[in-house]
Amino acid sequence: MIALVTGANQGLGLALVRGLCQSFPDGTIYLGARDEGRGSAAVESLRAEGLAPEPVLIDVQDDRSVREAAQLVADRHGGIDVVISNAAARISPDVPDSEQVRAFVDTNNHGAHRMIEAFGPLLNDAARFLVVASSFGTLDSLSPRLWHHFDVDHMTLRDLAQVMDDYATEVEAGRAGEAGWPSWINPPSKIGQVAAVKIAAREWDRRRGILINAVCPGLVDTEASRPWFTDWTGVLTPDEAAVDVLWLATLPAGTQGPYGELVQRRKVLPFRPEHGPDAKDS
Numbered sequence: 293m294i295a296l297v298t299g300a301n302q303g304l305g306l307a308l309v310r311g312l313c314q315s316f317p318d319g320t321i322y323l324g325a326r327d328e329g330r331g332s333a334a335v336e337s338l339r340a341e342g343l344a345p346e347p348v349l350i351d352v353q354d355d356r357s358v359r360e361a362a363q364l365v366a367d368r369h370g371g372i373d374v375v376i377s378n379a380a381a382r383i384s385p386d387v388p389d390s391e392q393v394r395a396f397v398d399t400n401n402h403g404a405h406r407m408i409e410a411f412g413p414l415l416n417d418a419a420r421f422l423v424v425a426s427s428f429g430t431l432d433s434l435s436p437r438l439w440h441h442f443d444v445d446h447m448t449l450r451d452l453a454q455v456m457d458d459y460a461t462e463v464e465a466g467r468a469g470e471a472g473w474p475s476w477i478n479p480p481s482k483i484g485q486v487a488a489v490k491i492a493a494r495e496w497d498r499r500r501g502i503l504i505n506a507v508c509p510g511l512v513d514t515e516a517s518r519p520w521f522t523d524w525t526g527v528l529t530p531d532e533a534a535v536d537v538l539w540l541a542t543l544p545a546g547t548q549g550p551y552g553e554l555v556q557r558r559k560v561l562p563f564r565p566e567h568g569p570d571a572k573d574s
Contacts, residue, residue: 297376374420374542422505
């Protein structure tokens, strides 16, 4: 088992590395972090638990960093079995969206694209690729007049990247609301993440048994989520939230699905609502 988790020096990412190390003690599990010091500290904390992760420096905002991490895996192993694109930018309710949206999109959306493009060619047969998103990542979170921006049956990742860049520009210019975009920048970003998964799923060769999906881990108690919530009913610890994510990431060879879906608590959330224009299951 060769696996990599990005954004793994804390929170859910750290819990995912812990779970993979526990499940595959003879595997090579890479703990990805963009800061070498924080990544090393996280690795040492897990080694103190008797686990054996390996550190890898990877900043999903940086094309070169992602390519170098992929090359490291290729040189050492020739391929990879599990990739979990978990890195995400924090946003604050105390900072205007116009000042946060560009980095948010670059990390959450373009970062996922970079991971798909760099690590997709390295996936072994029956590999699993996950993008950590949320239940906001369906078209139910968006006005129907904007659904055409996420035509996952025909668009490419490059097309999608342009949509997200244009969206960020609208937010920065204060025009997003007039165009019908939600007042919060999180749902459009999550929709973009799920759209990227669906585009990749359409393009990849299913005969190799590879599964790619987006996953909603639920409401997780992390430093990034705490500023946004006052009701913590049903909140999960990172280790609790990791259970269903790891289930999806380690489905046994021969499993046919889910494929190209958004999965929450082991159930598929349809990308297209059952109501609205041209609605159909995706």
